[in-house]
Amino acid sequence: MLMCDCHEDAPVIYEPDTRLSRLATRRGRKCCSCGERINVGDECLRIEMFRCCEPDSVDERIHGEWRRMADRYMCERCAGLFWALEERGYCVPIEYDQRLLAREAGEIDRERQRLAIEAHEEKEAAR
Secondary structure (H helix, E strand, O other): OOEOOOOOOOOEEEEEOOOOEEOOOOOOEEOOOOOOEEOOOOEEEEEEEEEEOOOOOHHHHHHOOEEEEEEEEEEHHHHHHHHHHHHOOOEOOOOOOHHHHHHHHHHHHHHHHHHHHHHHHHHHHHO
8 A cells, every 4th residue: 555655635644753752641552553552651653643624614713724633653663664665755654554564665666676677688688
């Protein structure tokens, strides 16, 4: 489910922090990606969530164009994978298991490399 571009017109957007921090809530949370438990005090990635309000609605008059939703949290392992995939240019959905997305990215990269090698070999053969 990796995408090469993000959809700016999505009804829900998320803004992940730029670094890990300790979970400072009253209770533990589940990782929004893999579902593993994050205990209070564990390193994790906090993600702010926003939902687009319907035009001319009460929500829009109260909150503006975007309404803040409850924060989501990603465990340290998934956060590292999330950032690595983003660095490689993918638009990464936070609700999918980052381990599976990393595998998918590896398959995509191997296929791209194979196609590049084939294209190079065809070019060399044409000479």
